[in-house]
Amino acid sequence: MGKTISEKILSLHSGKEVQASDLALANVDLLMGHDWNTPLTIQVLKEMGVERIFDPKKAVFVIDHAVPSPNEKVSAMQRETEEFARKQGASLYLSGQGICHQLLPEQGHIKPGMLVVGCDSHTTTYGALNAFAIGVGSTDLAAALASGRIWLRVPETIKVIFKNRLPKGVYAKDLILNIIGRVTSEGANYMALEFGEDGVEEISMDGRFTMANMAVEMGAKAALFEVDSKTRDWLSRRISHSYEPISPDPDSHYAKVWEWDLSSLVPQVAKPHNVDNVVPVTEVEGTEVHQGILGTCTNGRVEDLKVAAEILKGRKVFSDFRLIVVPASKQVLMEAMRDGILETLLEAGALIIPPGCGPCHGASSGVPGDGENVISTANRNFRGRMGNNKASIYLASPATVAASAIKGKITDPRNYLG
């Protein structure tokens, strides 16, 4: 029987032929830790008696979860992470360079066919580049840093096929929200998603990162896109070495096949307080909102900022509304500056904060007030997620956030796209 992308990557990395539901002890190509979870990893390595990680060239550490540090305790955690990375000789990205999930692909750490283990649930993002990338906790990261290996259950795969094209004003974010809403928060639990050639060619690389990023919100272990001309073009500007794309065999076995007709899709909104509480924007249009978040690891890329700027050009953010922009990386910020996107956003009344995780997880700036509604391009809307359990979070595309910022109410972005 043929193999899925996941079965192929895990077979190649465990030195034996494995298939869904087998247990594999696999060799890891790249490991990632950030300031929020690495201090515990360092503690676990001490408990294990491990002084040197297996291969510093395969480890990357990123300071991104609260930048710049809001207090002395966070400073201590960041300092500890930085000192550990330097002592081990691993790659290190300091405050303000960007979010791990943007930096690793952007700085050329990720290539097709890799097995990546990251100490963050949204590590699935790298699947946009055909890598089997999974999120783990601090102890799993420590064990992998120590041994270069991780045990994994080889996941069953759900094949996702798209028909037709996304209509104007409807984006990859709307598509992934729609999928999560339909299949629920555990619709892909323990499984891998495989986005095949069918229909994917229409989705931009930035859109693919958004989709792979949010796959974990339906419980997926990994989300893998096949490599096509868009992937090759994107990678050619970031890595110089060769790579081997992994495609599924024609007779590979899928646990499920999901077919989506893109042509009938409308902008989507995930209502409080669950990511799978998804409705068409028209159902919540007019709901008062007080703060907007444009950015994060889900939608903080150039394409996202550009879409918002196109809507906000020549317009103003509503007088009683805060629009917070958090670019995914310094490179994104600089590109947005060169393209005039930042100027447009600032003229419209946006507030721009340093590249990083920003207000998404409620541990530094941008905490909403009591009773406030937030409309955000981030990936989670749990009660209290942004640091205040008396606030409510709606998730949407950058276009919907921009349109809503103009009105101070949830607004269908198609009203602003001629």
Added chain:
Amino acid sequence: MILKGKCHLLGDDINTDYIIASKYRSMGLDFKGMAKHLLEDLDPNISNSIQKGDFLVAGRNFGCGSSREFAPRVILEAGISAILALSYARIFYRNSLNVGLRLLECDTRSIRNGDIIEIDLKTWTAKDLTQDLSIPIKPLPPFMIQILNDGGLVPHFKKWGGFHMIEGDRL
């Protein structure tokens, strides 16, 4: 091994932000201090009502969301000896195994808040003593039992010098 305790009933999709909010991460590795904030966005009184050995009982997809390992560590620190749920999110599942928190998969739908339950890990059954119900628990694969019996992944690594896999194990 027999575990006995009182049930604290929760719903579906209990995410790790609810279990312990990200803002408390700045408490460093003070899991005892964090345990006072366990599930506070859902129920500010729950941490006070938990006694050592009690169980959290939930529906589907317990532990979804972030990969923060503080979630199972804080649950353990609060005195919870095991969780019973219909299903679990995968990262939380791994993290719990690694830190030695027992996650038991069973049909929790008839369990009521405050019921006293006795769990037999040899026969994989939960007895609801309050309602006189017997609920089967899905047995764990041998290598997971090994990690739990070793006390988590750190003692497992120290004992075996790495991962001790059992050949042919499937999940």
